[in-house]
Amino acid sequence: MKRAIYDEVQRPQIHYTPKKNWMNDPNGCIHVNGIYHLYYQYHPFSSQWGPMHWGHAVSTDLISWEELQIALYPDDRCGMAFSGSAVLDGENTSGLFDTEGGIAVLYTGHTSTHGTQRQQQCLAVSHDDGKTLVPYEHNPVIPSMGRSDFRDPKVFRHDESSSWVMVISAGKHLELYRSTDLKQWELASSCVLEGTGEHHLYECPDLLLVPSEDSTGTARWMMCVSLLKDDVSTAGGNAYAFGAFDGYVFTQSERLKTFDHGYDFYAMQSWANMDDGRAVIIGWINHWGYAHVTPTAPWRGGMSIPRELTAKKDADGTWHLVQQPVAELQAYHLSPWQLGLDDYNRPLPLDGGRAHEIRMEGMAADTDLLEICLSNPCDQQVTVRISTRDLLLSVDRQHTCCDQFDQEFASVIEAAIPTTAATLDVTILVDRSVLEVFAAGGMLVLTNLFFTSQELDHITVTGDGKRIDRITITPIRSIWETT
Numbered sequence: 001m002k003r004a005i006y007d008e009v010q011r012p013q014i015h016y017t018p019k020k021n022w023m024n025d026p027n028g029c030i031h032v033n034g035i036y037h038l039y040y041q042y043h044p045f046s047s048q049w050g051p052m053h054w055g056h057a058v059s060t061d062l063i064s065w066e067e068l069q070i071a072l073y074p075d076d077r078c079g080m081a082f083s084g085s086a087v088l089d090g091e092n093t094s095g096l097f098d099t100e101g102g103i104a105v106l107y108t109g110h111t112s113t114h115g116t117q118r119q120q121q122c123l124a125v126s127h128d129d130g131k132t133l134v135p136y137e138h139n140p141v142i143p144s145m146g147r148s149d150f151r152d153p154k155v156f157r158h159d160e161s162s163s164w165v166m167v168i169s170a171g172k173h174l175e176l177y178r179s180t181d182l183k184q185w186e187l188a189s190s191c192v193l194e195g196t197g198e199h200h201l202y203e204c205p206d207l208l209l210v211p212s213e214d215s216t217g218t219a220r221w222m223m224c225v226s227l228l229k230d231d232v233s234t235a236g237g238n239a240y241a242f243g244a245f246d247g248y249v250f251t252q253s254e255r256l257k258t259f260d261h262g263y264d265f266y267a268m269q270s271w272a273n274m275d276d277g278r279a280v281i282i283g284w285i286n287h288w289g290y291a292h293v294t295p296t297a298p299w300r301g302g303m304s305i306p307r308e309l310t311a312k313k314d315a316d317g318t319w320h321l322v323q324q325p326v327a328e329l330q331a332y333h334l335s336p337w338q339l340g341l342d343d344y345n346r347p348l349p350l351d352g353g354r355a356h357e358i359r360m361e362g363m364a365a366d367t368d369l370l371e372i373c374l375s376n377p378c379d380q381q382v383t384v385r386i387s388t389r390d391l392l393l394s395v396d397r398q399h400t401c402c403d404q405f406d407q408e409f410a411s412v413i414e415a416a417i418p419t420t421a422a423t424l425d426v427t428i429l430v431d432r433s434v435l436e437v438f439a440a441g442g443m444l445v446l447t448n449l450f451f452t453s454q455e456l457d458h459i460t461v462t463g464d465g466k467r468i469d470r471i472t473i474t475p476i477r478s479i480w481e482t483t
């Protein structure tokens with residue numbers, strides 16, 4: 001049984017979306033007492049961006065979410081509640097809890113008076129397990145000092161130096177602050193990531209430890225940023241770099257690379273307080289170039305599938321990021337089926353209302369083209385093309401229905417398959433209006449939206465079935481289905 005409200009044609013079935021109205025960045029991602037909290041930028045009165053509140057959803061498995069009441073409101077002292085992050089102040093270092101400690105969040109207070117924008121950093125704490133966040137009475141904890149682009153604090157515990165550390169965007173550079181009580185903060189360092197390019201404004205930075213896949217298992221520090229470009233009509237507005245971090249300074253050691261090569265992945269944030277050592281992130285699946293006009297109702301904006309990150313070293317010693325959907329998604333898999341040799345080059349029916357995983361394993365190198373086309377009877381389609389000869393992968397969303405809402409939207413998004421990839425395996429997650437591709441074993445990821453007027457209920461795989469070991473198609477149970 002499905003709840004009607006989550007069954008609109010465009011409504012993702014395994015990706016989180018709010019019941020109604022506008023959503024952007026994930027905020028305050030934290031895992032406490034077995035509950036994953038996902039707060040997010042939310043406008044409760046409209047499906048357009050507006051006075052930002054923090055919406056709130058909770059999950060026990062990172063896949064099914066329950067939407068709760070709004071957790072944080074704009075107020076007179078701080079203004080709108082822009083993006084930020086959460087920590088567990090378990091030892092009550094802030095002195096703002098009674099005995100036990102609890103969830104504390106740092107976020108940007110945003111005001112705009114007569115066209116002048118000011119941003120300052122504010123603290124709020126929860127006395128009810130995260131349901132409501134109460135702003136600190138002496139906010140801000142870091143004043144604006146006249147800055148108009150000073151936002152999106154990501155705070156984490158650095159045990160080695162017994163301190164809280166904040167990484168924050170200050171426009172075209174990042175700043176690192178330190179604190180022992182979450183209330184008084186001192187600037188520790190500033191940095192610009194080499195390779196960012198001209199005119200990029202940083203947003204939503206994150207500095208996290210990523211477990212490595214090498215034999216030592218040593219975790220690597222990674223800085224991630226979203227890049228607000230002057231020209232927002234391009235893909236890949238996000239980047240990461242590995243490096244070293246001593247509690248004060250981040251020293252970039254590797255080239256800056258694109259985190260997700262699609263158009264629709266932004267403002268990623270990692271979960272705090274994971275007790276199993278995993279690095280898990282989530283991103284907003286949209287693009288500032290057209291986020292305000294995407295044809296969905298009564299909601300606008302959604303989240304990616306949470307992804308587990310690992311770091312992998314190639315033969316010449318360079319570190320790469322590997323991303324995979326969190327393993328918890330597998331519990332939602334329904335009965336899989338595999339393509340036989342005579343299933344190639346002809347349309348096969350799919351249960352169009354469901355999300356699907358399409359997994360391609362053992363693709364021969366030097367193959368001209370494998371094409372996976374998902375279509376409906378109205379000739380609307382979205383197509384993934386893979387050439388292991390040219391090492392190119394593309395997502396074609398030119399032939400969807402509602403592409404008139406934005407000039408740039410109907411496009412082919414192309415990315416190079418890394419030459420260092422140990423495997424050419426590709427996993428596609430397709431979910432009504434969202435398509436995430438994890439190629440080269442997770443070294444190349446692309447997230448793109450597409451919009452059709454009817455569900456995609458056929459799949460055609462074009463290519464030589466003898467040049468691939470296996471294609472497995474797995475329908476996935478909807479997170480909105482009640483069992």
Ligand code: FRU
Pocket residue numbers: 024025041052082083108151152203204266267
């Ligand atoms: C990123 C962003 C943040 C800001 C928030 C406002 O998408 O622009 O920098 O805090 O959205 O909603």
